Amino acid sequence: MSVRKRLRMIASFLLCGIFLLAFAAELVTPYSYAKQFREVPNAAPSELHPLGTDGLGRDLFSRLLYGTRVSLLLAPAAALLSTLIAGALGGAAGLLGGWRERAILAIADLSLASPLLFVLIALRAMLPLNVAPLVSVIATFLILGLLGWPSSLRVIWAATRNIRNSDFLLLARSTGCGPTRMIFRQIFPNLRPALFAQFWVSIPVFILTEATLSMLGLGVSEPMPSWGNLLRGLEDFSAVGSNPGRLAPLAMLTLVVICFQIILPSREDLG
Amino acid sequence: MTQWFATLLRRLLSLMALMVAGGFLAATLVRYSPGYGVDERELDPRLSQNSIEWMRGQHHQDAGLIRYYGKYLEGAVRGDFGTSESLHRPISQLLSERFHVTLRSVSLAVITAWSAAFALATLSWLFGGWLFELSCTLVSGFMLSLPAAVIALLFFYLRAPVFLAIAVVMFPKLFRFIHNLLSHASQQPHVLAARSRGIGRPQIFLRHILAPAAATLVALLGTSASMGFGTAVPIEALCDSAGIGQLAWYAAINRDLPLIMNLTLIVTLITVACNSFADYSSKLISREI
Numbered sequence: 001m002s003v004r005k006r007l008r009m010i011a012s013f014l015l016c017g018i019f020l021l022a023f024a025a026e027l028v029t030p031y032s033y034a035k036q037f038r039e040v041p042n043a044a045p046s047e048l049h050p051l052g053t054d055g056l057g058r059d060l061f062s063r064l065l066y067g068t069r070v071s072l073l074l075a076p077a078a079a080l081l082s083t084l085i086a087g088a089l090g091g092a093a094g095l096l097g098g099w100r101e102r103a104i105l106a107i108a109d110l111s112l113a114s115p116l117l118f119v120l121i122a123l124r125a126m127l128p129l130n131v132a133p134l135v136s137v138i139a140t141f142l143i144l145g146l147l148g149w150p151s152s153l154r155v156i157w158a159a160t161r162n163i164r165n166s167d168f169l170l171l172a173r174s175t176g177c178g179p180t181r182m183i184f185r186q187i188f189p190n191l192r193p194a195l196f197a198q199f200w201v202s203i204p205v206f207i208l209t210e211a212t213l214s215m216l217g218l219g220v221s222e223p224m225p226s227w228g229n230l231l232r233g234l235e236d237f238s239a240v241g242s243n244p245g246r247l248a249p250l251a252m253l254t255l256v257v258i259c260f261q262i263i264l265p266s267r268e269d270l271g
Numbered sequence: 272m273t274q275w276f277a278t279l280l281r282r283l284l285s286l287m288a289l290m291v292a293g294g295f296l297a298a299t300l301v302r303y304s305p306g307y308g309v310d311e312r313e314l315d316p317r318l319s320q321n322s323i324e325w326m327r328g329q330h331h332q333d334a335g336l337i338r339y340y341g342k343y344l345e346g347a348v349r350g351d352f353g354t355s356e357s358l359h360r361p362i363s364q365l366l367s368e369r370f371h372v373t374l375r376s377v378s379l380a381v382i383t384a385w386s387a388a389f390a391l392a393t394l395s396w397l398f399g400g401w402l403f404e405l406s407c408t409l410v411s412g413f414m415l416s417l418p419a420a421v422i423a424l425l426f427f428y429l430r431a432p433v434f435l436a437i438a439v440v441m442f443p444k445l446f447r448f449i450h451n452l453l454s455h456a457s458q459q460p461h462v463l464a465a466r467s468r469g470i471g472r473p474q475i476f477l478r479h480i481l482a483p484a485a486a487t488l489v490a491l492l493g494t495s496a497s498m499g500f501g502t503a504v505p506i507e508a509l510c511d512s513a514g515i516g517q518l519a520w521y522a523a524i525n526r527d528l529p530l531i532m533n534l535t536l537i538v539t540l541i542t543v544a545c546n547s548f549a550d551y552s553s554k555l556i557s558r559e560i
Contacts, residue, residue, distance in 0.1 A: 110289065110543065112494075112497075113494075113539070113542050113546045114497065114535070114538070114539040114542060114543070115498075115500045115501030115504075115539070115542060116501055117501040117502070117505070118500065118501060118504060118519060118534065118535045118539070119535060119539075121504065121519060121520065121531065122300075122519075122523070122531045122532060122534075122535040123300075124523060125522065125523040125527075125528060125531050126300055126528070128526070129524070129526065208416075208417075208418045208419075211418035211420065211421075212418045212419050212420040212505050215418065215420035215421075215505070215509070216420065216504075216505055216508055216520055216523075216524075217524060218520075218524070228418075231418065231420070234421065234424055235424060235509075250417075250421060253416075254416045254417060257415070257416035258412060258413070258416050261412055261415070261416070
């Protein structure tokens with residue numbers, strides 16, 4: 001087995017373990033993410049609180065597990081949304097051609113040229129900031145999904161164009177295959193690897209963007225935990241010095257993003 | 272010459288069209304965002320009913336989208352982008368005070384990140400063995416896994432310059448791209464042929480790898496501007512640097528929609544202009560080659 005395959009296997013096991021831990025948070029930790037222990041704020045790691053507590057006396061380990069669940073559930077959901085948009089628009093541009101292709105590509109190029117974070121915070125500012133935590137989670141990841149498609153679109157457009165000019169599609173057309181059948185039986189199965197790769201590439205990007213947005217106070221709002229707002233604990237440097245457990249969200253986020261980078265499908269995998 | 276002029280004119284026209292369309296989109300979003308036209312001064316108990324009615328009347332005058340946009344465009348042509356709702360100051364004044372701070376940071380960051388990424392990618396190609404390659408991949412992979420805001424905090428604690436933080440965020444992306452580009456170019460048949468003829472590595476690099484890759488590298492330079500301005504938001508906000516990135520964050524936190532929309536529009540125009548210039552230069556270079 002090659003080194004790359006071995007690394008991928010280890011990364012996949014790690015990701016599965018983290019997913020399982022996050023989804024079994026209720027079984028692993030007895031506390032809710034919002035429960036306060038007011039007598040022990042900023043506590044160091046102990047038997048009761050393995051990673052200590054934050055400034056409001058909430059158990060950091062519980063918050064980390066629930067935050068992992070939020071980030072790991074919604075980043076793939078946002079990635080799915082952006083891949084679907086990119087698939088629909090890129091596919092349409094590649095198949096239709098002409099002015100419609102040029103218009104779609106012009107919009108994508110314009111979106112690629114504008115700094116994503118500027119557009120993200122501008123759109124986020126459109127919505128009221130003091131919304132319910134659940135609404136803030138949905139709004140954050142929805143905006144990420146709605147704005148994250150342009151880079152994927154270019155790839156899918158290129159793949160669709162190749163398929164459009166392929167011999168098998170010409171053959172299908174000459175045998176009287178209808179457009180719907182052609183899309184679902186000929187084009188979509190051949191686009192699947194590109195769509196899958198784009199979905200996979202988008203997940204770590206969205207995880208990192210959510211972290212930055214939440215650290216700026218524009219993402220998931222308290223008391224709902226996410227990796228981003230847990231990282232806000234790093235702003236209090238003296239507390240980090242007395243309780244290194246505060247670095248756990250950063251370690252977890254970095255580990256997960258590295259795992260995603262390792263298991264990204266390579267060109268050879270995609271054929 | 273005529274073709275050059277026509278291309279330039281076409282790009283300028285497309286920039287202007289972008290400004291008009293982007294402005295309209297921004298105006299639409301501001302006009303229909305929740306809470307538009309609600310003035311918190313209406314809650315002030317010292318104001319009489321007449322004053323409150325007058326304020327409502329003022330908002331009502333700008334209620335129509337076309338009228339609102341027309342007024343915005345008319346002001347923008349004169350360099351008046353309106354007034355910030357949270358800072359109660361003209362947006363053009365805020366921009367002139369802060370823009371040069373961000374421009375300086377982003378320019379220095381682009382130069383630093385590019386120099387480091389290009390130097391490392393070149394060294395890796397010229398002299399690097401598997402250990403050097405592995406170390407570069409691991410370090411850049413680790414840096415790519417850190418959120419920009421965490422790097423900003425680290426630099427804030429270290430009291431390091433803001434441009435360096437932006438450069439650190441940009442570096443791994445640039446390094447990976449340049450490294451992959453050089454690796455791909457070095458696998459081309461003409462490079463293998465040059466090697467088999469016994470031509471030295473530095474000469475192969477300059478003549479057969481760098482020259483064909485130059486056009487793509489110039490195009491990448493254009494996207495670096497967009498990358499730099501985007502990164503400036505968290506870095507300036509958390510490192511307390513008084514640039515437009517910090518202003519954008521402040522505007523978003525205070526829901527100052529005219530300010531954030533104008534900032535986004537202006538930064539988009541700048542980055543699109545940089546991209547167009549880089550794209551054009553890249554095409555010129557590839558034609559020369």
